[in-house]
Amino acid sequence: MNSQAQTAVVDELVPPGPFREFWNYFSSNRGALIGFVLIVVVLLAALFANFLTPHSPYEQYRDYVLTPPAWQEGGLWQFPLGTDEVGRDILTRLIYGGRLSLFIGMMVVSLSLMLGTLIGLVSGYARGITDTLIMRAMDIIMALPSLLLALAIVTILGPGLINASIAIAVTYLPHYVRITRASVIAETSKDYVIASKVSGAGVFRLVFITILPNCLAPLIVQASLGFSNAILDAAALGFIGLGAQPPSPEWGSMLANALEFIQRAWWVVTFPGLMILLTVLAFNLMGDGLRDALDPKMKL
Amino acid sequence: MFSFLLKRIGVVIPTFIGVTLLTFSLIRLIPGDPVELMAGERGVDPVRHAELLAQMGLDKPLLLQYWHYLTGIFQGDLGTSIVTREPVVREFFTLFPATLELSLCAIIIAVAIGLPAGIIAAVKRGKLTDYTVMGLSLTGYSMPIFWWGLLLILLFSVGLGWTPVSGRISAMFWIDEVTGFMVIDAFLSGEEGALVSALSHLILPSIVLATIPLAVIARMTRSSMLEVLREDYVQVARAKGLSMPLVVCIHALRNALIPVITVIGLQIGVLMAGAILTETIFSWPGVGKWMLDSIYRRDYPSVQGGILLIACLVIIVNLTVDILYGVVNPRIRHNR
């Protein structure tokens, strides 16, 4: 029989290490890889925006208002994706807009991640009335549609990029709180935590060394998906005029007046939205990939 | 079953109180007090200012103000709009049928396409069909729907001229309001072309609004179905000699639907948030557009009332879904 062939197969079947295993799962997911590459591209473009384009995102070429994309009749290679209603180069604005979107994503995720984990730790650790109050508050946040809550908060704080980020961060708090709280409660009842408590480990040591590492995986997944939600919601707020304010090249606010130009300049309408879609899709693809790779329940 | 009901309702009450607290504080956290806001640019003299404050009960202690607010809510009084001087509740419920019609139509589209798509993807797991369905639904899930709306207008209204751009029905028609649903009213009016006009106004906004729920439902159905297909009882059913489609329809679907129903219920929040954007793009005269307009007009009593009413709606729908869940799932029905 073909015993050589079989031994050859056997050699490859070595159980991989934890990081290798993660990478194997992640990279075998083609979608996740595409998402990852897209994110890297947007990130690099955002970082090196100054070198990538000769224009400034605010400079208005009054002689070239609503120039169509280069490949269309009347288009100029000077403005590859055309210009907007006041003659700004759309491609330049898209590249700089990437900065804003990634910044918002980063800000929202780090805010809600840090606050959420903290609240979740307190809630799970303190239990009792504190826990109940916190969880009820989270229920209320969950009961309101996120955009509506964000609207309410922006109404109080006033429009603007930073305020919009804060509002969105608040709406996504409950996810992080719940994940952390659940794992704190699960972990604190385990023997090793009781053991380290008995041996006199301080609360902080306990939390940071034993509990947090255990809920890292779901938090990472949530954070990655949180990025996409943040970008999407911020764009929506920008679109209705309550997020980033007009001259800024935020993708959502670039679309704010798009309805006026829908008859004459399709490129003004199309490209910013496409960027939002692609970026959000990239983060979602990566988030899905991370979940499959990190969550042992999902494996066969 | 009865105690099951009570337990669920018990969880909802604190949430409701919390929401009232939130909306109550909303108006007080906005810089400037309500009188100043009402006066706007013109300003008021201090004496009149104090008078008006007293008239509105705003000089009382906060706790008492909150009590008045709560009792007002239970009497159906959510204040009056600064702009139109109409009761907020009346304004809301005049516009609500339009939103309801749009949302219902959206959820029907989402379920009618999302469910079968998810089932097919699960059954054809790992095949091209599966990848296509999942790819499309992730795209839908990532869609900035305000842009999607614009894109559809660009394509179907501007490009092809098939559908109108805004409103609920062409201005040619004057339809009596019977049910509040334009499609049904137009049908009842019997006017030639009215129904077609109403439908053609409805189709694009409801597709836009349906996009995200559709994606969520398809993904959820797929994963729930995959889980159920691994269950022993599915193998047993197949071992009886049932064909795969029958096993899926009879044995797997019912079990797989249980979590999906919850997810469909949860989409009400997504729909309400989406309605704000969709109605704005399509100039659809519903509560979403009204909320946003109220924010632009600094009509804070309307914003406050609108948020409260939408939140209540979401809470009630979620409660209903929770209870329905118990009815569908015999294990929960019997054990509680």
Add this chain to the structure above:
Amino acid sequence: MALLQIKNLTVEFGSEKKPFRAVDQVCLEIEKGEVLGIVGESGSGKSVTAKALMGLIDWPGRVVAEKLEFDGQDLQEMSDKQRRKITGRDIAMIFQEPMTSLNPCFTTGFQIAEALKIHEGGSRSERRMRSLELLEQVGIPDPSARLKAFPHQLSGGMSQRIMIAMAIACNPRLLIADEPTTALDVTIQAQIIDLLLNLQKQRQMALILITHDLALVAEAAHRIVVMYAGQVVETGPVPEIFETPRHPYTAALLEALPERSIGATRLKTIPGVVPGQFDRPTGCLLNPRCEFATERCRRDIPLLQTDADGRQVRCHTPLDREGKPQP
């Protein structure tokens, strides 16, 4: 001719590049009215073999067999539709976990009648009568009430009886019982086994009894197949195998039986576990756990050899009567 003939059945999971063989070139035969015992540790591929027979292995699992014949009909050649006519009617199966084998959303009555409906048709009331009859046959008290019960209202033993009723509903000629009692407690186990063996005798069914329990096989089966890591390591008639096991694995299994070790201070155990996907050894799959393993065992894969007396064994150095390996 044998009722069921399987030759070189292989089931693989995992990717094409790194396949995992859950069942490796298994050959089986069973005659009408015969009881065949399949034994082996957890993970040795018994359930997968049974499922492959029932046509229940889905993509990405792959089933290949040189021959898969039931009553002269080739199961691989026929259309899915034809095959479904045989599964459930002529070949039926009882699963390992009674508590999860019934659909929680339907009454037991519906689930039993369904099996009848697919293959025999008949009116609703006829099916109901048949269901009641079946429940009585499997020893369920107050059958008409049980028909209306939902699975979560039944105990494990009761569920398994229902499963048996469902399996024998269409008078199968071959019944596969996959560890029908593993999930039940000891007192119920004996009852269920008695029930199965009685039904087998009454109806002259062929029965494949998959189990961990060698004592049970000794009592009930005519022939035995010992599986290890997806392979058949030894087959033969029960008395002979129990008398003179030729494969070291069979011998070790037998020595682990309490009945065999009367007088010994400790029960013998087999060190180690069945190799999984990542720890397949080279050569004979048993070699890390075999006390007689030689260089050759670690290097070459042994083949299943048929002895002069019709017994088969997969070993380079089968044991003799004294239990000593023979080169």
